[in-house]
Amino acid sequence: MGLMGCVAFMLLLFCTTSTAHYLSYKFYDKKCPNALPTIRASIRRAVSREQRMAASLIRLHFHDCFVQGCDASILLEDSASIKGEQKAIQNMGSVRGFNVIEDAKSNVEKICPGVVSCADILAVAARDASVAVGGPSWRVKLGRRDSTKASLAKAQRDLPLFTDSAETLIDRFSKKGLNARDMVALSGSHTIGKAQCSTFRGRIYNTTAEIDANFARTRRHRCPAQRNNGDSNLAPLDLVTPNSFDNSYFKNLIQKKGLLESDQVLFSGRSRTTQNIVIEYSKMASTFKSDFAKAMVKMGDISPLIGSAGQIRRICRAVNKH
Numbered sequence: 001m002g003l004m005g006c007v008a009f010m011l012l013l014f015c016t017t018s019t020a021h022y023l024s025y026k027f028y029d030k031k032c033p034n035a036l037p038t039i040r041a042s043i044r045r046a047v048s049r050e051q052r053m054a055a056s057l058i059r060l061h062f063h064d065c066f067v068q069g070c071d072a073s074i075l076l077e078d079s080a081s082i083k084g085e086q087k088a089i090q091n092m093g094s095v096r097g098f099n100v101i102e103d104a105k106s107n108v109e110k111i112c113p114g115v116v117s118c119a120d121i122l123a124v125a126a127r128d129a130s131v132a133v134g135g136p137s138w139r140v141k142l143g144r145r146d147s148t149k150a151s152l153a154k155a156q157r158d159l160p161l162f163t164d165s166a167e168t169l170i171d172r173f174s175k176k177g178l179n180a181r182d183m184v185a186l187s188g189s190h191t192i193g194k195a196q197c198s199t200f201r202g203r204i205y206n207t208t209a210e211i212d213a214n215f216a217r218t219r220r221h222r223c224p225a226q227r228n229n230g231d232s233n234l235a236p237l238d239l240v241t242p243n244s245f246d247n248s249y250f251k252n253l254i255q256k257k258g259l260l261e262s263d264q265v266l267f268s269g270r271s272r273t274t275q276n277i278v279i280e281y282s283k284m285a286s287t288f289k290s291d292f293a294k295a296m297v298k299m300g301d302i303s304p305l306i307g308s309a310g311q312i313r314r315i316c317r318a319v320n321k322h
């Protein structure tokens, strides 16, 4: 590479990697010193009302960040000018927690109107949710702004599917700057939360699937074989300790008791890389937890809107009127 090529390369590297560096831990320290405790109180209240909400909030942040970056686009409802992401097949009838975020936002608006973005509230809520169920903590970088648009098409294109192979999952995450280890660690959030029958029916009735026979039989009780029958019946993603943030999800995979196909392929699929990471995490809960925290920070760095891009929404479900 010549000198010019080298300079161009360095510039490109700088431009593609530097945005996240504008986020900072102290962003609201002066602008709204009580922002974080206020969000934390809202999240704690919500999780103590319903444990599952912790899972739902972590997932909401993930589904936000994977579409146009962490810009709260997932919170925008359909309107005359917006075709929202909530109707994407990966989201419809399954992402939840919108009211909890809206409630946290309105509490923050009361103390500092127009200062704290919905995108930051999502990132902080995910961390506080993890802590509320015994998961790891991490420092959340702040300063993301909210988008004025959403993309149904990008949501359908970029969010993973429960039928994806290990290779496809690795590829989808790498497109967002996350490696296989990040992907496996983040999938470990399936140590809490629930999935609907429609997402695991194919797997529990597939006689050639890599699935423990007793586990499949148990799951069939509340998930009939016929479509449109009990589709929304819930089962825990981690059958052993569904409400605590631990590494039993990985132990389950080794016993072929993953609920989703996309869970089981991490151990039983063609990727030795993901298989080895599953084994490692199954043996070492502390490694899983610290990798999870690191990967959440990395995920929160995906293409934030900064500076004067986007806006600070007044309510999270709609863009500002003027």
Ligand code: HEM
Pocket (backbone or CB within 6 Å): 052, 054, 055, 056, 058, 059, 062, 093, 094, 095, 096, 160, 161, 162, 163, 164, 169, 186, 187, 189, 190, 192, 193, 194, 195, 196, 197, 199, 237, 260, 262
């Ligand atoms: C690797 C690709 C992934 C796929 C294919 C996938 C797919 C799914 C599906 C199908 C559900 C059940 C939804 C329902 O039935 O309503 C689910 C739930 C969940 N997912 Fe994932 N997921 C993936 C990765 C992740 C990541 C990276 C996170 C977080 C960082 C995450 C967090 C969760 C949580 C916490 C739940 C439970 C939500 C609740 O109970 O409300 N998932 N996921």
